[in-house]
Amino acid sequence: MQFGVFTVGDVTENPTTGTTVSEGERIKSMVAIALKAEEVGLDVFAQGEHHNPPFVPSSPTTQLGFIAAQTSKIILSTSTTLITTNDPVKIAEDYAMLQHLADGRVDLMMGRGNTGPVYPWFGQDIRNGIALAVENYALLRRLWREDVVDWEGKFRTPLQGFTSTPRPLDDVPPFVWHGSIRSPEIAEQAAYYGDGFFHNNIFWPISHTKQMIELYRRRFEHYGHGAADQAIVGLGGQIFMRKNSQDAVREFRPYFDNAPVYGHGPSLEDFSRETPLTVGSPQQVIERTLSFREHFGDYQRQLFLMDHAGLPLKTVLEQLDILGEEVVPVLRKEFAALKPAHVPDAPTHASLKAAAERARELETIE
């Protein structure tokens, strides 16, 4: 099982000091978080893509490339890549390039974005969100898998004899996750291709998340990629820890109460009951995270949101130390002990490359 962190890259006022970091500081703090994630033994760093304030990461591959140069083990991913408003040709090129530079330590999570105004800035219409995700991704897949592509669709200029360069590293396209909170069509898309499905459940009740994941698993089996419990599932999580749970609650409450997403709404206690938010001791985080498996089955990737609501970098780095030292080692052991042998790990470049080689050998034998 893979453990990691994901960030949306928001610039938010620290409600306890009234100070706000600059865009430059925020960009550098995301890099520091990624380096720390590798240092403490996490498997994945994923970052969002946004094209409007208060978010900074409009150019994820620039940032991930910079991080790739300073790391050697961690997988670099996205949360999410906008498959709706980006040109699929540019996604194919950018991430193949990143794959080469990072020696294959790259995968992506496709998303549609959540703000209406972004679409017209890129010449699109939010009402076509699903149709764009379907068509653009179908093209992206071909660009990574076929050397020469002739293509015509509804949303983009046709392609004649087009070759996306560079070709994917070892001719193995990056693994793709599809992220969606409430669209059954996206769970269906992930199932159809046998890709991963990530439910960013951090702001959602279990009953809802369960419905989406069960749909994905059922359809994954329907499309012949394996049994439902072999489907590739990822989940979000949101935690804040201190040795004593009361200290964690006291320290995190002002950030919670003023957070952009849920601030000025439900109490920390109510929100913790309804969603995966866990504010408490490392042991409480371990127990809560282990309980996800009981609701959603054995899953392959757990990402935590650590750096939002104006939390200072210093605090986030302390949180990553606790996560890496006290929480993840226990979770790795416990999840591994519970996972049946037929449930696969999340695909990596190495495993996909080996699978492609086996497939070629079989062809040669025949």
Added chain:
Amino acid sequence: MNDKLIAVVTAGLTTPSSSRLLADQLSAAAADELSGRGITSRVETIEVRDYAHDLTNNLLTGFPSAELREVLETVTAADALIVVSPTFSASYSGLFKMFFDVLDDKALAGKPVLLAATGGTERHSLVLDFALRPLFAYLKALPVPTGVYAASTDWGPNAASLRPRITQAAGELVAALQHETPTQADPFANPTPFEDLLNG
């Protein structure tokens, strides 16, 4: 278990409120009317005031609390709905509207609804047809022709004239309820096959 479920959504703020008083008379009249036709029924009355915080939280977080989810499901599952709002600033109250803002916009499609409102004077009575009726038309509900508006005087000197309006509206609701109401397709049970999505 062939009970007809009548859900009542009432948005009065005081206890007791005149909206609740009207709601109880309307639901009792509808139950009487059903039993007169040999149909058993049960009534679930929802005081929106009890969910005021949950409604705000739902708007901010995008999902209902477990308690609110339960009442939204009751309304969605009901065979017929009675709604009562106090008149605030020439319309339904903000709290009343919040309930229907967080309810799925397909939840009331084809559902018979009795529209009712309360207010200080008779001069606001067109709130039924100028505010409530367009809202429920948008939600594709089937509001019955007679709405019931009760002003302060309807609880005193004019009580005798309120009664026939209640009976009339309840009769219309029961008549509408005996038609089949359409059921909604479940997108999780029956997703659109991906080939159909690919072919646009």
